[in-house]
Amino acid sequence: MNNKRSSLLFQQAKNLIPGGVNSPVRAFKSVGSDPLFIKKASGCTIYDEDDNAFIDYVGSWGPMIVGHCHPDIVAAVNRAMEDGASFGAPTEREIILAEMVIDAVPSIEMVRMVSSGTEATMSAIRLARGYTGRDNILKFSGCYHGHADALLVKAGSGAATFGVPDSPGVPADFAKHTLTAEYNSLESVKTLVANNKDSIACIIVEPVAGNMGTVPPCEGFLEGLREICTNEGIVLIFDEVMSGFRVSYGGAQELYGVTPDMTTLGKIIGGGLPVGAFGGKREIMEKLSPSGGVYQAGTLSGNPLAMSAGIATLNILKQPGFYQALEEKSRLVAEGIAKSAKQAGYPIYSTRVGSMFCAFFTKSEVRDWTSAAACDTKAFAKYFMGMLDEGVYLAPSQFETAFVSAAHTEADIERTITAAARCFKQIV
Numbered sequence: 001m002n003n004k005r006s007s008l009l010f011q012q013a014k015n016l017i018p019g020g021v022n023s024p025v026r027a028f029k030s031v032g033s034d035p036l037f038i039k040k041a042s043g044c045t046i047y048d049e050d051d052n053a054f055i056d057y058v059g060s061w062g063p064m065i066v067g068h069c070h071p072d073i074v075a076a077v078n079r080a081m082e083d084g085a086s087f088g089a090p091t092e093r094e095i096i097l098a099e100m101v102i103d104a105v106p107s108i109e110m111v112r113m114v115s116s117g118t119e120a121t122m123s124a125i126r127l128a129r130g131y132t133g134r135d136n137i138l139k140f141s142g143c144y145h146g147h148a149d150a151l152l153v154k155a156g157s158g159a160a161t162f163g164v165p166d167s168p169g170v171p172a173d174f175a176k177h178t179l180t181a182e183y184n185s186l187e188s189v190k191t192l193v194a195n196n197k198d199s200i201a202c203i204i205v206e207p208v209a210g211n212m213g214t215v216p217p218c219e220g221f222l223e224g225l226r227e228i229c230t231n232e233g234i235v236l237i238f239d240e241v242m243s244g245f246r247v248s249y250g251g252a253q254e255l256y257g258v259t260p261d262m263t264t265l266g267k268i269i270g271g272g273l274p275v276g277a278f279g280g281k282r283e284i285m286e287k288l289s290p291s292g293g294v295y296q297a298g299t300l301s302g303n304p305l306a307m308s309a310g311i312a313t314l315n316i317l318k319q320p321g322f323y324q325a326l327e328e329k330s331r332l333v334a335e336g337i338a339k340s341a342k343q344a345g346y347p348i349y350s351t352r353v354g355s356m357f358c359a360f361f362t363k364s365e366v367r368d369w370t371s372a373a374a375c376d377t378k379a380f381a382k383y384f385m386g387m388l389d390e391g392v393y394l395a396p397s398q399f400e401t402a403f404v405s406a407a408h409t410e411a412d413i414e415r416t417i418t419a420a421a422r423c424f425k426q427i428v
């Protein structure tokens, strides 16, 4: 595949931008290749700077659930742009999107818009701390909630329940307030809660984990977290930045029937423009400035262009049959890839929730970070590069999720499965 222009641009970018990218995972480091520079996209196809075309399963890491350049979204953003890009003042579009989010998401009675998922989770944690008067938070290994200091923390060694920084630049004093449990292990949560009685402000969890690959919640896990938080006065936060409006119109909380106290959103509700949101019970949200004392702010929060793209996107998602059609396409592609692996004699562990799916390069079950981390990432890298050569663009890491959009056709799915069959044969 000719990627001469991408390579040239990458060399230029590396002199100007750290690592040549504005977000680390885009650098293709874990697959040992230079990244492709993307010029444009349409539907489920992206085109790089060397005019190679790819069937896109990254979808900008989730936002592009209706496909790239959907005419309704392009028109909405163009109309908004003609009225003005940003005012730093309240607008009617913020009310319209807020109402749509509140109508859709069971836990949300009030919502605040921000400009990224990181801002949403960082703000939700501060609000939970302000609401409870408690300092500690609890997260799960393998879950990613953006790059706020409190969340770039890993479990302390041995019996130490306190967190330690997971990145230079995060003070130990911050990290010690973050406790880390094992995903799908209520026992690990109960132990930490018992050892830190009445000091935990919130538990934040991806109700469908999408940042260690796609890992569904085990039976009873979410219900168990709900019970623990209710009994202990802990704010339960579902980080649905990825799963929100993805696995169903009401998100994972609608799909699994478990209602958190707060929810964070992003990605899809901005239709590809910068957005994040956090919302929940009125009694919690009203603690937020200026109605309450917990401070949070943002120059471009509720930006008219992002609101317009979000409104147009949700208007498409709420059409009857949207998720049923997406479910069928997603089932076909995930099962087709798993079948190709099996026929090639290469064992993968395949997971899927709605239009989020993952092929784990392991023959064992994957239910948490420990089991995900045991995957053969070298074999995954070979598969990734093979699929790229076949014209299929997957996330450049074993520990990410693939996304199907409404724009993927049966022909795209057939091509993907055929490509996978060839790639697995090369790996065996």
Ligand code: KE4
Pocket (backbone or CB within 6 Å): 023, 024, 025, 026, 061, 116, 117, 118, 119, 121, 144, 145, 146, 147, 206, 210, 211, 239, 240, 241, 242, 266, 267, 276, 400
């Ligand atoms: P942003 O700040 O990247 O908008 O959102 C952070 C975030 C929060 N919560 C969840 C569940 C997320 O998945 C994310 C961001 N997802 C990654 C994909 N694994 C974004 C890709 C990137 O970091 O470039």
